[in-house]
Amino acid sequence: MRAPLSIPNLFNRSSFTLSKKIASGLITVVICAAIAILLATEYWMQRYNEEVTQKLNASIAMYIQDEYQLITDEEKGVNVEAFETLAFQAMIVNPIAQVYLLDYAGNIIAHSMPEADKELTHKVDLQPIKTFLTPDSSLPIYGEDPLNQNTKKIFSAAKLTDKNNQHIGYLYVVLGSNLYSDLGTMIKQSYSTGMIIISILFISIIAIAIGILIFSLTLKRLNKLSQELCQFTHKHGPSDIECDNLTPTQNHGDEIEILSNTFTQMSEKIDRQINLLTESDNQRRELISNVSHDLRTPLASIQGYLETLIIKNDLTEEEKSNYIKQASLSANRLAQLISELFELAKLESPTTRLNTESFSLTELVYDTVQEFALELDQKEIKWQINTHTNILVQADISLMQRVFENLIRNAIAYTPQKGKIAFEFESSEENTNSVKVKIIDSGVGISEADMPYIFERFYANPDRSRKGTESAGIGLAIVKRILDLHQTEISVKSKRNQGTQFEFKLPIAY
Helix, strand or coil: CCCCCCCCCCCCHHHCCHHHHHHHHHHHHHHHHHHHHHHHHHHHHHHHHHHHHHHHCCCHHHHHHHHCCCECCCCCCECHHHHHHHHHHHHHHCCCCEEEEEECCCEEEEECCHHHHHHCCCECCCHHHHHHHCCCCCCCCEEEECCEEEEEEEEEEEEEECCCCCEEEEEEEECCCHHHHHHHHHHHCCHHHHHHHHHHHHHHHHHHHHHHHHHHHHHHHHHHHHHHHHHHHHHCCCCCCCHHHCCCECCCECHHHHHHHHHHHHHHHHHHHHHHHHHHHHHHHHHHHHHHHHHHHHHHHHHHHHHHHHHCCCCCHHHHHHHHHHHHHHHHHHHHHHHHHHHHHHHCCCCCCCCCEEEEHHHHHHHHHHHCHHHHHHCCCEEEEECCCCCEEEECHHHHHHHHHHHHHHHHHHCCCCCEEEEEEEECCCCCCEEEEEEEECCCCCCCCCHHHCCCCCCCCCCCCCCCCCCCCCHHHHHHHHHHHCCCCCEEEEECCCEEEEEEEEEECC
8 A cells, every 4th residue: 555645755846646636636725815814814914903003093183173273264274383392282183194284175274294285185085084983883994195195094083163063174194104104014024023024934835734634544545445446357257457456557547547547447348247147048048949949859859759659559660760760860850959059159168278289171171071981972972181281280170170071061961962161281471380171161151141140049040951961050059169269360251052161270380
């Protein structure tokens, strides 16, 4: 199993595993979160400082109004002497304050910074001032800075009235001078800000370490599941994935891809096994049906002839001899069928092994043809081997003899009277290490519709009459299975009423 992920090899590109991908994502998220928290902390510290400053100085304008008579009653003008005294004392008591005297429309009547007179705007928006003067208003509230129209700053304000309690203007005290901006810079550089940064950095490192540990433990279980799935897949057949080297690589992908590929192969293998089982079950049912039919026919014939001999006492000797002969033929047919069934079952067994040896192909064919000399003579079939070379091949001689027996028997059965059977051996053009074997007859041929099925078990073409010779349809199935064991294919070419040619290859022995 893969060891838990460690931080030093986190970014090893040679094996960018899922744990490393998740860890990299976690680090990125934590870093982004830390930066966001730091920026948010700085922003809200600024807002908090402004809120506190505005709350602490909220009554400064009210205090100034109560202590100083800034508007004269006679001309409704500015009491310059009182305003200058106010500005001087305000700057001493609170250096961040900028004092402005506004009329009821918001126009600046007087201010505490004559040196900046040219830079000042002539009017201030009254809406923030009215909001500020509303009871229970939520702070901080930002108003215009006459010195800089592009910025909003906290302020204090008071409503100015005359002795008749008539509204004549506002006292507007901006609390955000350049000195206050320098104070904000000092806050950023303060010890508290440094401690906040260190705390966020420390918490981020702890979160990354804990996250990597949790991901590693979780992915360890994922790897274990992948290993078990891989072993299960190999247990029931070959697989493309090596369980001994089941680690994330550039070829295998990460843990999720490995698990996905393993699961896909397992599901495909299960599907194939289910299909094979279904096909095997169908073949079993078909086999039972065909065997039952083929066994029943000779048994019924034997039983019929024997019952006739038992029941009828007035049979002549010739009739008795004929019945006994037919019963014997049916018994031989039954014995042949059972023998072929056992032979096919043995060949299809996974324990079947070949006993290959070097032998003369020409001599084997001569010897096999001699076994059918009587049948060939009866049908006056001519046969020939078109070669003068003693060809040596490497194969299982007993099984290959069975191949030639079945193919010769098949050729004799479907070749009419005075027909021909030829055996040709020639070197393969594609592979000089093999010999091409051809068995050609001048029989009734095979239709295109029947061609795909002739090597299936118990398939007997009703159009290919053997003129009284019954076929169980197993011979060609045995031939194909034997050649499959020799890892060679058999092909067939045929035309109706023009004959058939079977062809396969065998390795040459040196």
